[in-house]
Structure formats: structure tokens, C-alpha cells
Amino acid sequence: MRTRDFGRTGLRVSERGFGAWAIGGASFGAVPAEQALDALARAEALGCNFVDTAAVYGESEALLGRFLPGRRDRWIVASKYSGQPQGLTALVHEQLRRLNTDRIDFYQLHWAPRGKDEALFDELDALKRAGKLRFVGVSLRSAGDIDHVLARPGIDGLQICVSLLDPDPLLARLALLRARGVGVIARSVLKGGFLTGKYDAAARFTDPADQRRGWEPARIRMLAQQARAFDFLAASAGSLHAAAIAYPLSFPEVSTVILSCKSVEQVEANLGGAPPAALAPALLERIAQVQRQLGVSPASSGVRLWRRLKARIGLA
Template identity: 35%
Template sequence: MRYKKLGKTGLSVSIIGFGAWGIGGGAYGPVDDDVSAEALLTAYEKGINFFDTADVYGDGHSEEMIGKALHHVRNSVALATKVGTFPHFGFDMPQDFSPNHIRSSIEHSLRRLRTDHIDLYQLHSPPGELLRQSDRIAETLGAMEALKKEGKVRHTGISTRSPEDGLFAARDLGVEVVQVNFNLIDHRAIENGLLTFCEKAGVGVIARTPFAFGFLTGKYSQGARFYPPDHRSNWPQEQIDCWAEAPHRFASLNADSRRTMSQLALLFCTAHDVVSTAIPGIMKSSEALENISAAALPPLTKEEILRISEIYQRNTFYVGRKSPSSGNSHSQKREAGDNENTASHTLHTALEG
């Protein structure tokens, strides 16, 4: 495993982290606590030291699983969790980012994680409107800062709904860390300059959805069906089929190697120096081992990264959005990041752990 500093926080994090939404409950299909515990321990033993969860994942069960499995190695891991979103099914997210809720929630998270401090405490997909309302966001960030002064939180950040919100948070709010969607089929963090800005400013970047909700693993085919409580059952079949077909567009990149699609997806994220860690969802030890092995593979060449960019430019992977090369890039970014009424925006900003 390789490690990077997370922005200016001083935290040294594994370039492959552990996304813990799936182990909280049925959001990614059936889950078994014993299997989850084994996956957590395997990940730690093989070099993963960054574990990302949220109080809403399984209504706290994900945090409980991490606390139970890793409390004996607490000083050797970096724990990241999130606050502000309540349990829900669908894309309408009940939320509360008030200082009172933040102060109450941190106590519950600390108890479930069996720790006296959180290494990275993040606002969980706050609306873009909140980020841009100076008085309200100042109160919210002030509450987060107070937790730092009390020693309950070491560092703070925002897991943003879109790269546009991520850029605003990094540039205008001065956050330490942003967590954003970034993967083979979603380059918006490159297109809008977020990665470039964060690299220059020393803002930490966490790449979530590196597998695009599991579809970039190549394990799903067109016609795949999902059922509640799997959150992918919310999406139209047309979008599911589009994502299921996406790995075939990149298959030529693995033709002369033994890389899996999952490993290619992770290598793409970690090829960008400013990305400190990518956090694929992990539910089994076998998944942890496959992901971890990507860190030992040769990095992507400049030629491979260029080919990925060309494939991305020529194709569309979100229903309702044109391919990046087919029109005005500025209007496309607004469609993907700002238009609250488009299906593509809803799908882009869906949560991922």
C-alpha cells in the first residue's frame, strides 16, 4: 500500500480507502455483519488505514461495525464520518446542518465508533444553496470548528453534492478537505478546475464513487435489476443499462494486462496527484484484497490517461447529458452540476459511501 498526505491536514492516508456505506445495511444488497467485520480487518491488515462512513449509513450501523472491528487499532487508522443527512430512501434527503444537530450527532458517532475523536468530520452533501448562504454556513462551519477546539474532531471537510459545490467549498469557504464524485465516467472535477485549484491551494481531495456505484467493476450487465432497500433501485432502467455497458468502452485498456476493471478504475483516480485517497465501497474481504492489489500495480501511463480522456470525451454515461465533446462544455457543466430538475443531476449527486 502507498500513502499520501491528505491536503494540509497532516493525516497520512492509504491511497485506497474503505467506503463503508454498504456494510451499514442493504444499500448495496444483502449484507452479513460477520462478513463485514472480516472485510474491515482484512483491509486494515493489508494496509488500508482510511475508513469513511456516515451516521446515516444503516442509521449508525456502519459506524458501529467500524468501532467494533477496529477499536483495538484505533491509533493506527484514520476515521472519517459525516453529519447532516437523515435515513431516507430515494433522492429526496431530509437534512439538518444546524449547530445543535451537529453537536448532538458527534456524541452519537463517537460512541458508535468507540473513540474520543474523529479524524475527519464532514458535512454530508449539504445543498449548494446552504453553502452560498453566508450567515447559515458560517454558523454550521463555526460549530464544526468548535468541535476541533474541544478535541472531538481533528479535521473538517465537506462531502459535496457536485464538483461545482466542491470548488465553491474549497475556493470560497476555505475547507480543509473536499469529497467529490470522480471516476472513469465522471470527469467533472477535472472539467471545472476543482482538482487544479485544490492542488495549488493544498486542499485535500477524496474521490468517492470510484466504481460508479459498482458498475465500473464490470460485474453487472444490461438488464440488471435492483430491489429495495438497494439504493440503485431508485434509478431508471435506462441509466442502469448505460452504466452497465460503460466498462466495455474501456476494455481495450486492459487487453494487454492482468488488471481487472476495478483496478483500472482505482488507478485512474489515484493517477491524479491531488487525489489523496479513493474510497470504493467494500463489503467482502475478496473485494478488499482486489482493491488493495491495485496499489501495487504500475501506475497508468500518460498514454493510458489520454486514452481514457478520449473515451470519456466521445461517450455519454449519464442519461440526459450529451457527451463532453458534442457541445458547449460550460453549459454541460451547468447541466451536470447546477440544474436541480434534470435526471442526470439527480444521478450525479446521489450519495456514495
């Protein structure tokens, strides 16, 4: 497993990280604890050293609290505050207990705070000075969020969606991210599983513990069709799944991609094998063309606007 700098923190993170939401068992189907612990151990054996969790990911933090003793120094642990009513500082203390650790390596606000919520940044600073949090940042959504958050000093890293179907906001803010030298965690790299090629337009999610339950058939149809537009990548990357992982890692501004892993099999598929090779510039150009055609690129807001308008006036 290759490692990359996490911004200017001095941390070296594995370029493929363990997304620990699914092992929490509350959002992508139930996961037995032993299966989750085996998955984490296999990830470690494959050289993964970065795990992303949150207090809202079911049993995820508690499982890490069982897993980490005896191997704490081998892992860089990221977690989040999602606006819990007890407040940020009280939650961090609970999380430290749950995670069985004395510090969290990278701590994120789960949204880009505005207005009075911006006082949370001072609270993060205080927790950092106290040594409870080593580095801090924000998990956010849009290019505007990136501008807003990076207007402040003291931000060590960001977490954003980056996939073949979500080139924005990364591409829209590459220069700023580079100039600020923040760590960048890419999430939703597999777009809910659609970029593995395992779902077609007829897919349905019925498990009551699956957060995708109730997704509109129209949304599933659209995601399946959009994912197929990248089938051509299989020839060079080996599979759509491999290309989906290689895409964010083709940008040096990205520090790590966090991949959803809830079993040893998924760990092997996502974190095992040869390190993903960066996609060639000509291939990235072709991807950008497809993204423009699909209306998902930063440059295609006009296309998106036209589609929304068409849908509204019943032409879609």
C-alpha cells in the same frame, strides 16, 4: 499498500480506503456483522488505514465502534453530518459514542451548505478547537461546490465523485485543488459496480435493501454501454476494474480512493494485490477522448446539452 499525504493535515492515508457504506447493511443488501468485521480486519492486514462512514450508513458506525477498540491509532476515521434534526454538535457527540472513540479524524458536511446553513462551518470550527474533530471538510458534487467551499478558510479536505465516467469536477478544478493543498477523497470510483465489468445491459437490482432497486432499465443500459467504452484499458491495466481504481490515483491531487467493501472477497479484490500503477499520459489522453465522445467530460457540456435537447424533442 502505498500511502499519500491527506492535503496539508500531516495525515498519511492509504491510497485505497475502505468505503464503509455497504457494511451498514441498509443500502447494498444485508451484511452479517461478523462478515463486516472480518472485512475490516482483512483491510487492516492489507495496509488500509482509512475508513469513510456516516451516521446514515445503517449499522456502519456501530460496527466500527466494535472494531476500533485496541486498534484506534492504526485507523484514520472519516464520518459525516447529513443534516440530522438534532444538529451537528449533538450528532457528533452521538457518533463519538457509537464509534467508541474520543475524536473523529476527518469530518465532512454531506453537502455544500449555502445561505444560513453556512453557520455549520463555525460549528465545525468549534468542534475542531474542542478536539472532537481533528480535520474538517465537505463531501460535495460539482465544480461550483468546490469553488464555493474553498472560498472559505479552514477546509482541510473534500470528498468528490471521481471515475472514468465522472472526470468532472476533479479535472475541472485540478489547479485549484493543488493550489489549496486540500486532501481529496475520491468516491464512486466503480460507478455503482458498472466499472468492474460485472453488470451488463440486462442487469436488474431486485434486493429491497439495495438502493439501486428500481433503477430504470434505460439508465442501466446506458451505464453498461458507457463502461464498455473503456474495455480497451484492460490490456494495459489488467482489467477494467483495475483501470477504474488506477484512474483517480493517476492524479497526485487525489489522496485516497474509497472502495465499497462488504466482504473479505471484495476487500481482497479492491485493496489487495500490487499497488495500482498510474496510467500513462497517452492512456489518460485516450480516456479523455472517450469521455468527450460519451459526453461525460468537463469539456463536453455542449454534447450533454445537445443530448438533453434531442431527448426533449424526441430524437433520442
